[in-house]
Amino acid sequence: MKPFLIAEREDSILTVRMDSPETRNALSEPAQMQEFVDLCASVKADRSVKVVVLTGNGPAFCAGGNVKDMRERGGIFAGSPYELRESYRNGIQRIPLALYELDVPVVAAINGPAIGAGLDLACMCDVRISADTAKFAESFVKLGIVPGDGGAWLLPRIVGMPKASLMALTGDTIDAAKALEWGLVTEVVPAAELLSAALDVARRMAANPSHGLRLTKRLLREGQHMRLDSLLELSAAFQSLAHHTEDHQEAVNAFVEKRAPQFTGR
Known part of the structure; x- marks a missing residue:
């Protein structure tokens, strides 16, 4: 299985790309989740890394969980209720604990749709910069499930409880302009300029001790x-x-x- 995360180093800035464009960078495999945990551990230990930029390859930032696996109750969604609970606790829930708690600042360069767990992943970052083509949804309720990876804690702290409630209880999608208006992202730029804009912010951070x-x-x-x-x-x-x-x-x-x-x- 090829790596899910590809890292490139520029001085003290580490750019990390989710690289499964054929699945719209869905978070569906335990190995992918382990890669996030391992990445955070290595960055935390490497004092020469000052900033991480997180983005996705292909048209999407991250499409969240694999809906086909949900339908078939396969993969990480298989097993009894007890087994499924343990799958969440020992799987995707390790990402917010590792990424959100990482001491190094993380800039999300949201290149396309950030849906469900993909939106929550963006919310685990410190700063979010969006391509004008990106879309956002806390869409769990539309599938009859709840935010299982910390979204109910993360999203209200960024956009406030009323807007977070609206997003989580309708599951509706908002565009980049609305995300900027609501404070979900700090900047919206043309898609072709996204990585440049994110790296500019990262370099301004990395200029500090x-x-x-x-x-x-x-x-x-x-x-x-x-x-x-x-x-x-x-x-x-x-x-x-x-x-x-x-x-x-x-x-x-x-x-x-x-x-x-x-x-x-x-």
Whole structure:
């Protein structure tokens, strides 16, 4: 079986492509899910990676689960209710735990439809940039199922509960313009310019010290479920670490000396 994820490196930016255009990059195989988990583990361990860009090959970003397997109750949808529960817990649910919790910023370059689990996958990323041809749907209810991979937690935190409720309870599809209006994506560009626009954002992130990037993302994540006083305590601890990095000193010196900083990741 060929790899589902293809990675390309440009300096400190890792561009990852889902490469199953014949299935519209559907998430349907345990091996695909394991690839996401392994990718996150390798990036987390590689201090030289500053930003990840995630996109899809072919006309779709990700079409979600394989509906043919659902119909036949095969693949990851096979077995008793207990077995199916374990299939979710040990399969696709590992992706949000790995990808959303990754310390490195992730930019989603949404090249086409992001449907069901595909939309939730985009929501696991930090920033979403959309091609003008992309479409979005939290479509589980149309198949008589629920968001099984964290969408009910992720989507309201991005677009707010009323819009998330509308998307999840109707299952309706919205276009890129509506996604921009609702704050689901931060930018919409012509399809031919998508990767360039995503890499521009990634390079602007990667221009900053790696410690600052990882600690800042962690604070943003923790702040979503912490009280303010608890977050302030964590911020103080992280800040004390940041002040003692070489890159912080270099950033301050470069600012005072009016020159470009040269960061080393230390």
